[in-house]
Amino acid sequence: MGRIKKKRAQRDARRQPGAGPMAPPPFPQDEVERIWRAWDRAVDTGLMASGAETKYHFTPDGKVLSVAVGKSGQVLANGERLTPSVAERLRTQMPLLAGMVTFYENNQLAGRGLDGAPEDSVIPLPPPAAPDPMPPLDKKALAAAQAATAALVRQGKVSEPVGAMVIPAQRGGVLFAVGGRDGELYVNGHALTQQWADELRAKVPDLSSDVDRLQAIRAEWLDVPPEDRTLALADGCTDPNCHTPH
Template sequence: MGRTKKKRATRDARRQPGARQRTAPPYPQAEIERVMRLWERAIDSGLIDGATEAKYHLGPDGTVLSVAVGRSGQVLANGERLTPSAAERLRKEMPRLAGIVTFYESNQRAGLGLQGAPEEGMVRLPQTAAPDPMPPLDKKALADAEAATAVLVLQGKVTEPVGAMVIPAQRGGLLFAVGGRDGELYVNGKALTRQWADQLRTQLPELSLDVDRLQAMRAEWLDTPPKDRTLALAGACTDPNCSTPH
């Protein structure tokens, strides 16, 4: 009799308005697709190679954390470098995955990459698209950029424009990047601050991803003590769409 009462009580509880059976959360397809677009942007900007494997973790609230190791050996999370500020923001955005974010942040500090990460899932990132044909070089824009860089040389910020990276745009204009003696990255005669990067994207919208790539490079430079970066770009340009006059 006691067992019958217990079964009946359980059945009645299930009929109560607030009582629901636990079910697995739906697969966050839209969020997965959003994160994959972030990885595509990271590939285009040169942070990571295409076809790299990335781990992913799904939160019970539909959030997604995807991590991989970039070209520089640094841990990337959802397509960006896992800096302290990025880790803090991710913990706020996905509190149910905050512990996993902290795990990868600790690994990053120790230089361990993804070692010892919890097993959940793996996904292969998309292959890098084939480059577009090289556009013609805008000689006037090149002369203007070289003149602006010559001013940096006179100011002692750049030793000489050796190893400069030149990226032309299809409809005229270009990006002329050169490393400085102070560890700074200068583009078209100015330090590549966030404000100047935004202006360059407005002036040369078709080179926005190249600006992203240069910003990522500058961020990596600023993570280490300043040193003479005069020749830093000489061997760093592997983009078939990049014209390098060295």
């Protein structure tokens, strides 16, 4: 199943620019064996095929991200489907590998699987860069989205207009997303159907990737029975340009 080659001491004792050789970190044997067991369960339950290509990425602090493509074509991470909630959890648990999690999440949205992924290795990532400046919040667009959401509250589709994920665009416009009492995900006052998602991409093209991610969240929600999800997005955005709760 693409077991990791245990090239411990010789694994990427890389040089940083202007620095001396970096000693290889201890091999995270216990964590790797835990992930092997997770992959065995994924094979046993039919989530992935035995012998599927499995990639491993490590950080010097002993965290491990292992990815593969399941039988359905969905990207799997550490033995689980890479759903939006799993991706957010992994970014929180492995901040040095957050960029890699997002890379595979974007690959999944684009149907590229593991294409373009780096080789198995210890990844000495540079210190995280400061977030981009917060774009100005388009107050007119926000007011319109809030009014549309208030209409959903009056219709009984949303419990209350709080807990929204509010994402401003650099060139004007905003996404105002909230979960509904019926388990639906509403953005700017409309259920996030494919047609509405396409209209939003046309209106705020620089937020197209955010629309993609909201669609993935909606698809995950629709896999389970409907429930009141009004507050479900309140802690669901790790983007520094995301205003939440609102």
